Amino acid sequence: MLPNVLQPSATDHVPVLAEEVRACLAVEPGETVVDATFGAGGHGALLAADPTARTYFDRFEKHARVQARLLRGDFGVVLPQLAANGVRADAILLDLGLSSMQLDRPERGFSYATDAPLDMRMDPSQELTARDVVNEWEERDLVTIFRRYGEERYAKQIARAIVRRRREQPFERTGELVDTIKSAIPAPARFGDGHPAKRVFQALRIAVNDELRALESALPAALEMLRPGGRLAVISFHSLEDRIVKQFFREKERGCTCPPEFPICVCGNKPELRAVQRRPIRPGEDEVAANPRSASARLRAAVKAGVAE
Numbered sequence: 001m002l003p004n005v006l007q008p009s010a011t012d013h014v015p016v017l018a019e020e021v022r023a024c025l026a027v028e029p030g031e032t033v034v035d036a037t038f039g040a041g042g043h044g045a046l047l048a049a050d051p052t053a054r055t056y057f058d059r060f061e062k063h064a065r066v067q068a069r070l071l072r073g074d075f076g077v078v079l080p081q082l083a084a085n086g087v088r089a090d091a092i093l094l095d096l097g098l099s100s101m102q103l104d105r106p107e108r109g110f111s112y113a114t115d116a117p118l119d120m121r122m123d124p125s126q127e128l129t130a131r132d133v134v135n136e137w138e139e140r141d142l143v144t145i146f147r148r149y150g151e152e153r154y155a156k157q158i159a160r161a162i163v164r165r166r167r168e169q170p171f172e173r174t175g176e177l178v179d180t181i182k183s184a185i186p187a188p189a190r191f192g193d194g195h196p197a198k199r200v201f202q203a204l205r206i207a208v209n210d211e212l213r214a215l216e217s218a219l220p221a222a223l224e225m226l227r228p229g230g231r232l233a234v235i236s237f238h239s240l241e242d243r244i245v246k247q248f249f250r251e252k253e254r255g256c257t258c259p260p261e262f263p264i265c266v267c268g269n270k271p272e273l274r275a276v277q278r279r280p281i282r283p284g285e286d287e288v289a290a291n292p293r294s295a296s297a298r299l300r301a302a303v304k305a306g307v308a309e
C-alpha cells in the first residue's frame with residue numbers, strides 16, 4: 001500500500017501492478033532507484049510547459065523521506081546521458097505509455113472519445129504534432145504507421161480517406177479524424193474490437209512521440225546503469241513495446257551472439273541479464289475491475305548478472 005499522502009486522488013494516475021513492481025524491484029534502504037517515467041505528471045509535464053510533474057514530485061519528495069532528484073527529459077535521451085556520466089542504480093522502472101492525467105485532459109488530444117485539437121505530444125515543447133502528421137505526411141507513410149504502430153487492418157482505406165478529406169480542408173480536431181476513420185472502414189468493423197479509431201490513434205501517438213525509438217535507446221542505457229544484481233522492470237501497454245522489451249531481455253540473457261552452427265563460442269559475449277519470469281506479469285481481475293486502464297499492462301523484470309557488492 002502507498003502511504004496515505006501518496007494515495008492517488010480520483011483524478012490522479014493509479015499506479016498499475018504496484019505490488020508486483022515492488023516485489024520485482026525489491027528495493028532495500030540505501031539503494032538508488034531510477035523511476036524513468038515519473039508519472040502523476042509525465043513526460044509532457046517534465047518538459048517545463050506543464051508544472052504538474054514538479055507539483056507531484058514536490059509532494060513525493062516531501063513525504064517519501066528519500067533523497068530524490070527530478071530530471072526533465074525524454075528517457076531515451078536522459079538514461080543514455082546518465083549512463084555515460086557513470087550514474088549507477090540498483091533498480092530502474094519504466095512504466096510506459098500515458099498517465100491518466102494526460103488521457104483525461106482533452107486538450108492534449110490523445111483521446112478519440114472527446115473532440116479536441118489534434119496534438120498528442122507528450123512534450124508540449126516539441127514541434128511535431130498529430131495535426132502535422134495527419135495533414136502533411138505522404139499517404140504511403142500514413143499507411144506504414146497505421147499498419148506498423150496500430151496493426152490496423154484498414155490502414156490503406158483510412159489513409160486514402162484522410163488524404164481525400166485534407167485536400168478539401170485540413171484536419172484540426174480529433175473528432176474530424178474519428179469521423180473520417182469511421183467513414184473509411186466497412187460498417188461491421190465499426191463495431192466490436194474496441195473503438196474504430198483506437199488503432200490509428202495509437203499509431204499517431206507512437207509516431208508523434210517516436211515512442212519505440214525512445215524505448216530502444218533507454219533499455220541498453222538502463223542495463224549499463226544497473227549495478228550487478230540490480231533490477232529492471234518495464235511495464236508496457238501494447239505488443240509493440242512488449243516485443244522490444246522481450247527481445248532485449250532475450251538477447252541479453254543469451255549473451256553469446258555466435259550462429260547456432262558454431263561448435264564453440266567465439267564471440268565471448270556473456271549473459272548480462274536474467275529474466276525474473278518467462279511470461280509477462282498481467283494484472284489480476286480485481287485490478288482490472290478497479291482500474292480498467294490496467295487491462296493491457298504487461299510487466300517484465302530482469303536482474304543484472306554479476307554479484308552485488
Ligand SMILES: C[S@@+](CC[C@H](N)C(=O)[O-])C[C@H]1O[C@@H](n2cnc3c(N)ncnc32)[C@H](O)[C@@H]1O
Nearest residue numbers: 015037039040042043074075095097098099214
Ligand atoms: C504510465 S505513466 C507513469 C505513471 C507512474 N508510474 C505513476 O505511477 O504515477 C507514463 C509516464 O511516462 C511519461 N513518458 C512516456 N514516454 C516518455 C519518454 N520517452 N520520456 C520521458 N517520459 C515519458 C509519460 O508522459 C507519462 O507521464
